[in-house]
Amino acid sequence: TQLLEQSPQFLSIQEGENLTVYCNSSSVFSSLQWYRQEPGEGPVLLVTVVTGGEVKKLKRLTFQFGDARKDSSLHITAAQPGDTGLYLCAGARWGNKLVFGAGTILRVKS
């Protein structure tokens, strides 16, 4: 069974603080995707990382794929209330099936 462990499960911070969300596995993934999901809606893609060690930036969000392609992180700089939401990581291995983490609920207080 392929598992993606996501941590922390819940994060509550003040506006302007930095934070990091982690996604770890004992399995190697061909790619890893980060999504954001609002209540009652579908996951919306933030980024896909493919190469071990890859770093991608999306404004204040920085995504990193581990060298061994078993882990990934999402770092948010100077968090804003608009960043509040559920963040999901999902890894692809054999075939195209995605394995999802349990998600990190982020709350940014103003």
Added chain:
Amino acid sequence: EPEVTQTPSHQVTQMGQEVILRCVPISNHLYFYWYRQILGQKVEFLVSFYNNEISEKSEIFDDQFSVERPDGSNFTLKIRSTKLEDSAMYFCASSGDSGASTDTQYFGPGTRLTVL
């Protein structure tokens, strides 16, 4: 920007009834998927579909489930005899034509299925 669409947004049905959930994938995509998310739980893979046949399915996808691409645009998930435990959000997704596992999957907004 192209997007995956799903109908209906909410489906309420009685236990034992058949339901069909509909999806229109992104038009140039060739791989199609169904996932489900039970309230408070992880998003789980159900099935992937390519070239008019199932390419992979999970243990959840038993004989009560079937998928079909009835025409050039729609992709459907049928549950033959719904059970209470089928209540969940069902998400359709699609990805591009390279066939590599690095293809990004784009998700629809979901159908909330409630089985009474």
